[in-house]
Amino acid sequence: AAMRRFLGPLLCLLALRLPVSSGAAARGLDVASYRERVRAMFYHAYEHYLESAFPYDELRPLTCDGQDTWGSFSLTLIDALDTLLILGNVSEFQRVVNVLQEGVDFDIDVNASVFETNIRVVGGLLSAHLLSRKAGVDVEAGWPCSGPLLRMAEEAARKLLPAFQTPTGMPYGTVNLLHGVNPGETPVTCTAGIGTFIVEFATLSHLTGDPVFEDVARKALKALWKNRSDIGLVGNHIDVITAKWVAQDAGIGAGVDSYFEYLVKGAILLQDKELMSMFLEYNKAIKNYTKFDDWYLWVQMYKGTVSMPVFQSLEAYWPGLQSLIGDVDNAMRTFLNYYTVWKQFGGLPEFYNIPQGYTVDKREGYPLRPELIESAMYLYRATRDPTLLELGRDAVESIEKISKVDCGFATIKDLRDHRLDNRMESFFLAETIKYLYLLFDPDNFIHNDGSDFEVVVTPYGECVLNAGGYIFNTEAHPIDPAALHCCRKRKEEQWEVEDLMREFYSRKKTKKFTLKRTNRGEGENAKDSQDASSEKAGEKRNSKKSSHSLLSCPSQSFNSKLAVLGQVFLDNT
DSSP states (O other), X not given: OHHHHHHHHHHHHHHOOOOSOHHHHHTTOOHHHHHHHHHHHHHHHHHXXXXXXXXXXXXXXXXXXXXXXXXXXXXXHHHHHHHHHHTTOHHHHHHHHHHHHHHOOOOSOOEEEHHHIIIIIIHHXXXXXXXXXXXXXXXXXXXXXXXXXXXXXXXXXXXXXXXXXXXXSOOOSEEETTTBSOTTOOOEEEHHHHHOOHHHHHHHHHHXXXXXXXXXXXHHHHHHHHTOOTTSOOOXXXXXXXXXXXXXXXXXXXXXXXXXXXXXXXXXHHTOHHHHHHHXXXXXXXXXXXXXXXXXXXXXXXXXXXXXXXXXXXXXXXXXXXXXXXOHHHHHHHHHHHHXXXXXXXXXXXXXXXXXXXXXXXXXXXXXXXXXXXHHHHHHHHHOOHHHHHHHHHHHHHHHHHTEETTEEOEEEETTTTEEESOBOTHIIIIIHHHHHHHTOTTSXXXXXXXXXXXXXXXXXXXXXXXXXXXXXXXXXXXXXXXXXXXXXXXXXXHHHHHHHHHHXXXXXXXXXXXXXXXXXXXXXXXXXXXXXXXXXXXXXXXXXXXXXXXXXXXXXXXXXXXXXXXXXXXXX
């Protein structure tokens, strides 16, 4: 009941399709114009990355060259890939897929962040893999349960697994991609670096049939839960060997943030009551000890006493997360607090002293982070409040005015005097631009309410894809939750399942299907059954508008269907 209560608002958001009308128009905001300006921002940054920085990880926009930052993966290219499709550029998406397959190698002697490699590389590759068919890529038979981008994501994730080999199951923060964990590696890891794997790793396990990824992610989540304080809070950094808290500041921002995010998103993605229950318990403690006048402070995790009365820019994801559990009123109040800070500086400083109403020394920068825009996108889907579009407008104006340079967009080193730094983080194209574009593009396929979908056949049965409800990982890479039900059988069972499918089709030669195939008319006999289950495995069915109720399945006779969750039903009558 609790799960239904908190997932219900999300489903309502997916089903809601209100017109983009009165509010925005009344305030004179030209949504289409800003959408095109965001598109132009993307290409200004992306093209200069290709010209001046590729194959390095990131662009240095002040010197028009590149640098490796997180491991030498051509990171900006991976991070920007699904943004290309969201902007509608299928040809460049296809080209980049080929470039990545030919040029990215994970068998290298590099010390890489386990957290960053997961959210940017594994997450980016998984998202691109699941969007490949929509982008017109000629996917291989068995997709989405197989494919080159999936194999790359799995290879990258396997390079991270040695980090999880600790007594607690909580991972080290850094791993060498060639040699594993270095002997002298520090055992101290931030909370987010431990609890931000379930979205990507569970997706990998469901697609590949190997449970190891989801298993290690769950063990890490539960270890943090087990080591929460008596008042229900977690600290900022913990020793993964001894499970002793090294930094005992509790809050919702840097070092903790995406742990809470992944409890909610993991619960929705996996329909997991335990993960949602864990978050709701944390949420009570957060409200009891850290919330003051719709701000969230940092407190001592065991006592609940205030340790830092600051707002961190990374905390601005919280209103968006609140919207996912249906707490929209509280989300809007907190969002408006954060928006006042944006208006004060033309961006969010990394740290903002709430009592003093000003920046914190040496934390005055804004590296073009997406979190406030992310929350605006979620809340606009829920409320259609034009104030949220105004934040998008202000973000476009500020970023173009302050950070745009000849070779891209530069990190703002100091919001007080607009000095710039020679770096353009890959998340600018992965997240900031993406969320801005989706805020101004209400008809984007990402916002699909379930009325448009496609049915594909895999060696494991039928499944529905691209029906909406995408779950964004913390790097804004969208994961189609329906895909997790396409490959439910373990690999060793594949041929047994295919035999069952052939038997099913042979018995159904004279039966009719309720869903059309691209090469058959609706109601036509399901002939050539063996071809349909082998050579045509994975063939796309018609993507079409459904005449059925939103978020409901077409009515079908039980004895003439393959279940959309991959189970095969046989009729013996």
